[in-house]
Amino acid sequence: xxxxxxxxxxxxxxxxxxxxxxxxxxxxxxxxxxxxxxxxxxxxxxxxxxxxxxxxxxxxxxxxxxxxxxxxxxxxxxxxxxxxxxxxxxxxxxxxxxxxxxxxxxxxxxxxxxxxxxxxxxxxxxxxxxxxxxxxxxxxxxxxxxxxxxxxxxxxxxxxxxxxxxxxxxxxxxxxxxxxxxxxxxxxxxxxxxxxxxxxxxxxxxxxxxxxxxxxxxxxxxxxxxxxxxxxxxxxxxxxxxxxxxxxxxxxxxxxxxxxxxxxxxxxxxxxxxxxxxxxxxxxxxxxxxxxxxxxxxxxxxxxxxxxxxxxxxxxxxxxxxxxxxxxxxxxxxxxxxxxxxxxxxxxxxxxxxxxxxxxxxxxxxxxxxxxxxxxxx
Numbered sequence: 054x055x056x057x058x059x060x061x062x063x064x065x066x067x068x069x070x071x072x073x074x075x076x077x078x079x080x081x082x083x084x085x086x087x088x089x090x091x092x093x094x095x096x097x098x099x100x101x102x103x104x105x106x107x108x109x110x111x112x113x114x115x116x117x118x119x120x121x122x123x124x125x126x127x128x129x130x131x132x133x134x135x136x137x138x139x140x141x142x143x144x145x146x147x148x149x150x151x152x153x154x155x156x157x158x159x160x161x162x163x164x165x166x167x168x169x170x171x172x173x174x175x176x177x178x179x180x181x182x183x184x185x186x187x188x189x190x191x192x193x194x195x196x197x198x199x200x201x202x203x204x205x206x207x208x209x210x211x212x213x214x215x216x217x218x219x220x221x222x223x224x225x226x227x228x229x230x231x232x233x234x235x236x237x238x239x240x241x242x243x244x245x246x247x248x249x250x251x252x253x254x255x256x257x258x259x260x261x262x263x264x265x266x267x268x269x270x271x272x273x274x275x276x277x278x279x280x281x282x283x284x285x286x287x288x289x290x291x292x293x294x295x296x297x298x299x300x301x302x303x304x305x306x307x308x309x310x311x312x313x314x315x316x317x318x319x320x321x322x323x324x325x326x327x328x329x330x331x332x333x334x335x336x337x338x339x340x341x342x343x344x345x346x347x348x349x350x351x352x353x354x355x356x357x358x359x360x361x362x363x364x365x366x367x368x369x370x371x372x373x374x375x376x377x378x379x380x381x382x383x384x385x386x387x388x389x390x391x392x393x394x395x396x397x398x399x400x401x402x403x404x405x406x407x408x409x410x411x412x413x414x415x416x417x418x419x420x421x422x423x424x425x426x427x428x429x430x431x
Contacts, residue, residue: 056088056126061095064121068113070099070106077110084133092127093118099134107132150258152265153187155291155405157324158284160314162306164275167329168296169197170376171366171397172272174383175294178398180227181383184267187222189257190232191284192274193250194243199234202226203379208235212262219262226384229266231257251283258287276306277313285319292324292408294363294401299328299350307351311358322412324363324404326355327397331365342367361404364397 065083066076077083077097085096095114099107111130118128150156159175161168172188179186190198199205202225209220209231222229233253237243243250263269271290274280284290293314297307307326314321328351332342345368355362366372369390375382383394 055090056093056123058086058088060122061086061088061093061118064117065095065114067121068110068117070110082110091123091125092129094129094131097130097132099132101134107134150263150269150288153263153269154267155409156269156271156288157401157405158271158273158290158293158321159296160273160281160293160310161275161296162277162308162310163303164195166275166296166298166303166307167366168275169201169272170372171294171296171327171329172270173198173201173376173381174372174394175398175401176228176268176270177226177381178383178394179268179270179402182398182402185265186227187229187263187266187269188231189254189269189271190230190234191254191271191280193233193253193280194274196232196234198230198232198272200379201376201381202228202230204230205234205379209261214262219260220257221262226381229263231261233257250280254280254283255287277310281313285314285321289414290321292322292405294324295326296329297326297351297354298330299344299347301347301350303346304350304354308354308358311360315358322408323358323360324401324408325361326351326358327363328352328365330368333368336370361400363400363404364393366393366397 062078062083065086066078068077069075070077070080070082082098083095084098085094087094087096097110097114099110101107111132114130115128118126159168159172169190169192176186176188188198188202190196199207202223204223204225207223207225209223211218212221213219220231222231223235224230233243271284271288273284295307295310295314297303311323311326313319314323328349330346331351332344332348334340334342352362352365369382371385371388371390372382375385382388382390383398385391
């Protein structure tokens with residue numbers, strides 16, 4: 054009788070070592086497997102000196118090989134204990150997603166300023182320009198993308214990529230979309246603490262088959278918090294676009310958002326600020342502009358902070374209606390709204406190109422200290 058090494062490794066993938074969370078093959082605990090006829094020698098490396106874990110692992114290996122490979126196999130386990138390499142407890146390392154060229158986060162200091170509407174319209178405009186685009190709805194507690202792209206009733210399907218099961222994003226208007234809204238009922242509230250929300254986000258980021266993308270847009274939740282930190286720690290963000298209305302209250306929070314991304318601890322490039330609800334023009338008076346929330350507030354903020362102003366988007370009824378009906382307003386061919394979003398999107402692309410020419414490639418943020426996370430200005 055000759056034992057198959059691949060069959061043995063497959064069997065060992067069903068065993069998880071206590072405290073590690075991964076199977077022993079994936080975690081690297083199985084250093085080597087050698088077969089000689091009906092004999093098998095497994096070299097095991099553990100990072101804990103606990104005798105009960107060592108004994109349990111050895112017993113599990115023998116049992117699983119007898120159960121799944123051959124009951125007559127003569128199994129020997131050589132166990133070596135190595136100290137785990139100590140890492141800073143506050144350091145979280147991230148990794149890039151293969152095939153994605155630019156990752157743009159869309160942020161806002163407060164809710165209700167139209168961040169998700171801007172994200173959806175930027176996405177379809179980029180797609181119309183010929184770019185391959187994906188949208189990650191990271192607004193865990195208030196996902197909007199399924200409604201804005203008219204895919205509320207869609208569900209991501211599972212596909213096998215390189216032997217691993219992955220989620221295939223839902224596609225609408227040539228934009229790939231993933232949102233927590235696909236996994237919850239429309240009336241169901243997501244009541245999660247930060248770590249659970251971050252884990253769900255990581256799954257949508259790394260356990261999805263995004264394919265080749267020129268741009269991934271991430272619709273962040275409003276404010277500055279757990280989700281924002283999780284995103285910048287998990288992914289190498291190319292840059293951030295901040296959305297605000299001209300109102301003083303919104304601008305105060307937008308300033309905090311820009312400050313967070315420009316802080317020494319985070320240091321993610323801010324591509325610019327978009328002013329949403331910049332003015333209102335009645336249909337019957339196309340030459341009149343009414344500045345309901347103030348004039349040029351976001352533009353002046355951009356100048357004060359030394360970041361680009363990417364453009365202003367007016368209050369237009371069709372933008373609201375288009376979002377509600379699931380067909381982004383930027384798709385209204387030859388309309389004033391299409392022209393406005395074309396201009397804003399061109400500015401975003403232009404600033405992205407400048408950033409890539411003038412700055413080194415992004416890396417995921419590694420937070421190794423709590424400095425800069427305090428509300429107190431030193």
